[in-house]
Amino acid sequence: MLKDITLGQFFPGNSVIHRLDPRTKLIVLIVYIVALFLAQSWISYGLLFLFLAVAIKVSTIPLKTIVRGLKPLVMILIFTGVLNLFFTKEGPTLVSFWGLSITLGGVQRALLMMARILMLITCTFLLTYTTSPIALTDGLESLMGPLKKIKVPVHELSMMMCIALRFIPTLIEETDKIMNAQKARGADFENGSLMDRAKALIPILVPLFVSAFRRADELATAMECRCYQGGEGRTKMKLLRYHRNDLAAFTIGAVLMAGVLALGSFGL
Amino acid sequence: MEPILEIKNLNYVYSAGTPFEHKALENVSFRVNRGEFIGIIGHTGSGKSTLMQQLNGLLKPSSGSVILDGQDIWSDKKLTRQARFRVGLVFQYPEYQLFEETVYRDIAFGPKNMGLSQEEVDRRVREAAACVGLTEKQLEVSPFDLSGGQKRRVAIAGVIAMEPEVLILDEPTAGLDPMGRAEILGNIEAYRKSRNATVMMVSHSMEDVARLTDRLLVMNGSHLVMDGTPAEVFVHAQELLDMGLNIPQVTQVFLHLKQMGLDVPNVYTIDQAVDVLKRLKGGAAVC
Structure with missing residues (x-):
């Protein structure tokens, strides 16, 4: 039971992500989270998800570990999903019972919110897993x-x-x-x-x-x-220094943000 | 005679499927007879502590079985719970598990969990306390006010009060002064004699295990590598040293004497050494 708590745990490794400067990782994480909240459509979410999936793959952290870390959040996810499902009134009504109705907009919104929470948590996990x-x-x-x-x-x-x-x-x-x-x-x-x-x-x-x-x-x-x-x-024995990989990471982060903003301006 | 505990082909893997995967036990098998005093020795990380937690069902083997009194402890939930009471386990630094307001109540925790009657719990608490040399007065104080050695004895009494048939202790004397060590070892021996209980003790003191135990199990790299009387085990001095273990000092002295050409048997306790020396002195003019 306690073994499931992986918060703050660090998985030593030598992937590109492990070797990034911690400041880079923190900044890109913040950019990513902001992008996550700006994203409104499935396409932008897809883009963000793709980024996360690639990052997980590159980090060599087993997917199993991440899934295990997410387990304690199941209740919050269900709660958010249910709330959004019933209390969003948009688009055509799909079913209604006991005075409650589920609309198409509600379904979409519930799914988007759940995806947002999942990705939010996963990307922060990725930071603590790869950074001592x-x-x-x-x-x-x-x-x-x-x-x-x-x-x-x-x-x-x-x-x-x-x-x-x-x-x-x-x-x-x-x-x-x-x-x-x-x-x-x-x-x-x-x-x-x-x-x-x-x-x-x-x-x-x-x-x-x-x-x-x-x-x-x-x-x-x-x-x-x-x-x-x-x-x-x-003074510090190990001074933090940016390397070429950090520049690449910043660029990717910036492109991602620009992509989400651009998609947003097209109403996607 | 039917063995009280039988361990068959035990394997255990920690954190299977993660980067921290680690095989702690590999194919360990042995039998334990009633009334035996067994010492377990091994380098840090050789699997001793893992092995102990298998014996009372705290850890479930990845494969293999633990048979207590003829029944596999994992075949039924009730048996697993019973194993906790029948095989008492005292962890390293057990004084850090104390939590109650008085020593009496802390010792009573185990027996109460067994669902015994009030009188039975009371009897057991008092007997266990007496066994480890705690006074009536000490039963009513807070365990946090006691000294380190006394806390340790309270913790051991907490397990003894369950009157386990097998008592397992993980380095019960670690961090104690010589007096405290002697007292605790005496308490353990007294418990064994009074109940005809089986005792298994992990220790890094070769002197202690040589003096007290009937049989030694040597763990190395998650394998059980030796199983025999102290005399049989300590003959393999070089192998033990290679494993990062040691042999009693008196054994070292006598091995050295032998190398120097003196005709002496292998000796592993002070008492034996005294006997041999007396014989040598009376019989020949060697010394």
């Missing part, structure tokens, strides 16, 4: 650099994010261990009423919190031992 947390926060810190001028604690924010991302897998592993230990003492997480199951979480949550606090404490001590004191005067 450290590279990701480095990229964010560099992109948010200008905000330092207006006293935003950019370095601290990115360090916090880095630590948070880094600890997701650790805490999942820890939870798994504690769950196993309690299962070995006969704890049952799968059966019983909702109340029973909620109660069954106590033997997991208490040790998990205790250990999370302990870890935070140890980490803080370890950081202080190495004289960490925030971003002031701190």
Whole structure:
């Protein structure tokens, strides 16, 4: 069950996408998401989908992994689909029952919205799957650099994010261990009423919190031992640099955006 | 005699179908008899911990079977659940699983899950606590106020209170001081004797396993590579060293003596060494 959570997980690899500068990936991701919201027609969606499919293929991340990551979102997808299906009144009515009617426009809209959510999540997954947390926060810190001028604690924010991302897998592993230990003492997480199951979480949550606090404490001590004191005067061993591939990625992103805008201006 | 546990052609693959796919166990087979004290040794990542989780049904084998008292634990859901109680598993650093407000309630967690009566739970908690040397007074304090060694004993008592026929421990003495180690090992031995239980213990201390166990299982690279008495296993000193394991120091000393031309048998505990030395001193003028 916990193995399905792949958020923030990084799959090491050496594909073109893995090697891109994290800033490039972040910017292209933002461009892609904006394009996704601008797209109005099936043709533009097709174009965006094609881009995503190629990107997944190139990244060498198995499709299975991505599908597994999407599993927890099934409820949200169904909810969005159903809402849009019944509450959009456009075009000819297809069926109506119990005072509700489904229109052709509703069907189209529901499908488009679901496709939008799916693609939105998948492209963000692609970013975290192919970018190590450290590279990701480095990229964010560099992109948010200008905000330092207006006293935003950019370095601290990115360090916090880095630590948070880094600890997701650790805490999942820890939870798994504690769950196993309690299962070995006969704890049952799968059966019983909702109340029973909620109660069954106590033997997991208490040790998990205790250990999370302990870890935070140890980490803080370890950081202080190495004289960490925030971003002031701190230099980097690995400086981020754009390469030729990044230029190509930016170009592809720009062309994609232009394509979606052009299609939109033709009303497609 | 009918074995209490029988492991047949066990295979286990982690994260099958992902880039992290990893074979943790390959074709492992062995039998465990009632009352045996078995030591499991192996390099980190050799599959010891995975093997232990197979024995009480926490992990389902990719193929092969785990037979407890004549029945495959995966043939029926009820049997799987029963296996959890009949085969008690103490994980590494078990003190991190404590969660209740008092030591008493934490130890009672396992027996309560078994659906036992109030009196039976009470009896078991008190017996288990006594077995690991916890006082009545300590039963009423919060487990988080205890010292590391005491927490560890509470956690072990939590498993012992289920009165498992097979008790499996993953490095029960890791990170403890010499006194704490001796106490915990003594508690385990006491439990085994009082219930005629089977004990399986993963350990990195060759001295401990040589002294305590009747039989050793050696894991290497997800295979079971040796299975025999400590005497039989420690004869293969060079092979063990090649696997990144070790032999007891006293065995090393005696192997060295042998190489130097002294006629001594292979020895693997201090007591044996003392016997041999006494005999040598009385009999010949070698020393």
